Structures are given as structure tokens and as C-alpha cells.
Amino acid sequence: SSDTFLISACLLGVNCRYDGQSKSYPPLYGLIKHLRLVPVCPEQLGGLPTPRRPAEIKGGDGLAVLLGRAQVLNNQGEDVSEAFIRGAREVLKLAQTLKIRGAILKSRSPSCGLDPLGVTAAALRQAGFKVYEF
Template sequence: MFEIILVSACLCGINCKYNGLNNFKKPILELVKEGNAMLVCPEQLGGLETPRPPSEIVNGTGKEVLFGNAKVLSNEGIDVSKQFIKGANEVLNLAKLTNTELVILKSKSPSCGIGKIYDGTFNGILKEGNGVTAELLIQNGFKVINEDEFGGV
């Protein structure tokens, strides 16, 4: 079992999702109750309010956002790339400070998505790629999974 785990706060019932709700998953909350997990919300750590307009990565993935070749835009057309990058860096700092061995993030999110994220059209269509935070953590050698993969760890 892993010692320190970072977890998307929305997965534990914290109402930090863009619409002010959460993505509660009881097995992940149990990690917190056992004292093995620390909650993070990259979007809030980056300075975004809750609730906030939904955002998606346009013309790329988290990797391209980190390199300045794509943007995270709200459905109102507001560029929130800076906040997403700041939040990703804050989560990376926490991961390093706590010697995190595993990070469990929310699937499909422009911050936390792993493997598949929304395509930037706000039509519920997925594309291959990682969110900004997931990509930064992976680039820095952290093991990152989504809530659906958690059962297999």
C-alpha cells in the first residue's frame, strides 16, 4: 500500500467541482478516513472560484498547455490557462513536499484527466490526452491514476 496519496478533493465529497458539486467515491473517501490521503483541487489552488464556468483544453492537451501551445478556455471564451498551470504547480509542490507515491485524480477533467479529456468543444466528446495537472505530475515521475483505476492498485 502507498503511504501518502494525493486525491482530487471532489472525489471525497468536497464541493469544488466547477458547478459547485462533487464526484463522491466512497472507496476513495476511506483513504482519507484512514489518514493515508491528502485532498487537492488544482483549479482552486490555481485561484479559480467555485462554482465557475466549465473549462476545456482547446487545440491540444495538458502537455501543450504546459508548453504554451494550447489554452484552457471557459465555455465563455475566457483563457484560464494561467490558473490551471498555477494549480498544477501547486499540486506538484505538495506531491514533492509529502513524498507522495500515488495521485488519484478525476477522470476527463482539463486539470486531472488521465488518458482522455474533453475535446474543447463543450459537447461531451473525449479525445486522447491528459489534463494539465496530470501531465505535469507524470512528467515529474509521479504515479497518477484516475478514480476508476483505483480498485486495481
């Protein structure tokens, strides 16, 4: 519905980050009362374990990964692009099903970040959804 937003689960205190921690951002907690927040973690939805190896986009941004022109590599040099793309697709499916008004995303993440653009943020933006980062 019109007041529904997806939100990076780690911003709400869910321990879904690569290091098994959260990145809780308490100023956002007040939104819980006013909006319908649906927490998602694209990397978990893509099938990656928690904790997991940290990963970075090499050779472009999240859009380039979606287009097969860049890769997400973990710190062992393993290509985890497929899991990141799968997670982005799952989040996009939810966004469309729920007809979200926007997505509140964690900054500086190869999935959720906006600058540089992560894989999930790119998928949402490509589909015309508004994205905000914290």
C-alpha cells in the same frame, strides 16, 4: 512519506467542482483508513472561484498547455490557462514536499483527468509521479 497520496478533493465529497458540487466516489473512502490522503483541487489552488465556468483544453492536451502550445478556454471563450498552470504547479510542489507515492485523480477533468490528459495530471506525470484516475 511512502503511504501518502494526493487525491482530487471532489472524489472525497468536497464541493469544489465548477458547478459547486462534488463527484464523490464512495468506493475510495475505505482508503482513508489505510493511506495518508491529502485532498487537493488544482483549479481552486490556481485561484479560480467555485462555482466557476466549465473549461476545456483546446488544441492539445494538458502537457501542451504546460508547454504553451494549447489553451484552456472556459465556456465564454476566456483563456484560463494561467490559472490551470498555477494550480498544477501548486499541486506539484505539494507532491514533492510530501514525497507522495502517487496521486488519485478524477477522470474527465481538464485538470485532473488522465485520458484526455489534464494539466495537473500532465505536470505530475512529467515529474515522474504515478497517477491513477477514477
